[in-house]
Amino acid sequence: MVRISVPTIPQATLSSSLAAAANAISPKQATERIADFLGGGNVTVITGAGVSVDSGIRAYRGAKGRYLNPNYQPIFYHELMDESEKGFAYRQRYWLRSYLGYQPVRDTLPNPTHYALAALQYKSIVPQLITQNVDGLHHKALSHVWDQEQLKQHILELHGSLHNVHCKFGHVVDRDTFQDWLSIANPQWKEFMDNMEKTGQKPRTNPDGDVVLEGARYDDFVVPPCPKCREEGRDNNTQKPELIFFGESIKPEVRQRSYKDIETADRLFLVGTTLATFSAFRLLKHALELKKPVLYLNVGPTRADGLPGIEKIEIPSGLIMRDVVKAVLATDSVYDPVVGDMLRNGVVKPPPDDAPDS
Known part of the structure; x- marks a missing residue:
């Protein structure tokens, strides 16, 4: 291995x-x-x-070259694409954190x-x-x-880019549309994000749009299936943004x-x-x-x-x-x-x- x-x-x-x-x-x-x-x-x-x-x-590293967030734990490509229950849990964790972190990056000038x-x-x-x-x-x-x-x-x-998402079969959707799907599937987290916007209390965001989210549960987060795959007769929620993950070529x-x-x-x-x-x-x-x-x-x-x-x-x-x-x-x-x-x-x-x- x-x-x-x-x-x-x-x-x-x-x-x-x-x-x-x-x-x-x-x-x-x-x-x-x-x-x-x-x-x-x-x-x-x-x-x-x-x-x-x-x-x-924020940059990943500061002026001394060390990670600004010493607890930084990115999800690797093989973890995100794993078809087992463990892989599904990784996708729940990734997409919840990225759901909250994408909007601040998208709106940056x-x-x-x-x-x-x-x-x-x-x-x-x-x-x-x-x-x-x-x-x-x-x-x-x-x-x-x-x-x-x-x-x-x-x-x-x-x-790559945060601004598009594709499933494992190659169907591509723009990220704003995918964000809407995540909001519809997870109304409680949409409310949480709206409250963050109102209060200005946003979680710490990494350059890849991933946020630091201490103590959160991921097991109830819904990752929506790819609609194109459903049209083709299969159920597939293995989707990723069009960026290169650690361990991905x-x-x-x-x-x-x-x-x-x-x-x-x-x-x-x-x-x-x-x-x-x-x-x-x-x-x-x-x-x-x-x-x-x-x-x-x-x-x-x-x-x-x-x-x-x-x-x-x-x-x-x-x-x-x-x-x-x-x-x-x-x-x-x-x-x-x-x-x-x-x-x-x-x-x-x-x-x-x-x-x-x-």
């Missing part, structure tokens, strides 16, 4: 003085260096959970980093963006100027495209990611093997610390990325109304610091 574990940053990296010591650099110096790196264009960008923190979505990267994509400085995030915020930042086909061509969701076409996005770029820029998951770390390794210049913008230790060929800047992206875009695009940042609008937009409401990274 293959042992599957939650991806982590090696303890040796967390403990090393190299990982702990931030590179001393001012916002002005960081802006100039990143602008110089991006200025030639044809840059592929990889983003992680740190990019969405200013939007109010892009922050200045999302819009800064959107401006660079809009002006073709960044032809391809690969995100590990499943929140759809990169799409939201560009959806008023690009159609769905353009978004699909230029943004690759490496780990990335689709071959996604993996192939991610490699191509690295290969066709002149440079690689990483933002807000520890690269703890191998699916993203191997893209960095591929870029290094191809001798692509790599610039890394992240606060805290990462899986890549100590690797040769990487330049790292430790400063919050939200502090500098607007200025980076202004430096890269020069007069376009003033006279292009689309770019100007992007640089004026973006929420800044990071989650409360209720779980210190100690």
Whole structure:
């Protein structure tokens, strides 16, 4: 039996003085260096959970690289898809927690980093963006100027998306519809969620939409069956969001495209990611093997610390990325109304610091 574990940053990296010591650099110096790196264009960008923190979505790990929620226990792919009673119980647990956690993620808005990267994509400085995030915020930042086909061509969701659900036989439904099905099947939890909205007392939500729900019972939660399967004469409630669970393989076409996005770029820029998951770390390794210049913008230790060929800047992206875009695009940042609008937009409401990274 293959042992599957939650991806982590090696303890040796967390403990090393190299990982702990931030590179001393001012916002002005960081802006100039990143602008110089991006200025030639044809840059592929990889983003992680740190990019969405200013939007109010907590990252998995804090500035010291450790999990912000030390009791984090994700459900693995083989558990969710298990056809036994145990698997059914896992699905009850997952869908109850995700039911409560999806709405806050769905309603989250892009922050200045999302819009800064959107401006660079809009002006073709960044032809391809690969995100590990499943929140759809990169799409939201560009959806008023690009159609769905353009978004699909230029943004690759490496780990999938929270915004669609599919059953084990491949029938797909949009997540809002599935949320409605869950509400109808579980009126008591719909009332609970409505009360949360009224009081503002929302449970702690992870970047994948899963919530921390202490002491809850899951055995009475109803996971609705797939209606398409019923039309085809079978009863099936084995359904999952279109995101990649721990222990699940990335689709071959996604993996192939991610490699191509690295290969066709002149440079690689990483933002807000520890690269703890191998699916993203191997893209960095591929870029290094191809001798692509790599610039890394992240606060805290990462899986890549100590690797040769990487330049790292430790400063919050939200502090500098607007200025980076202004430096890269020069007069376009003033006279292009689309770019100007992007640089004026973006929420800044990071989650409360209720779980210190100690």
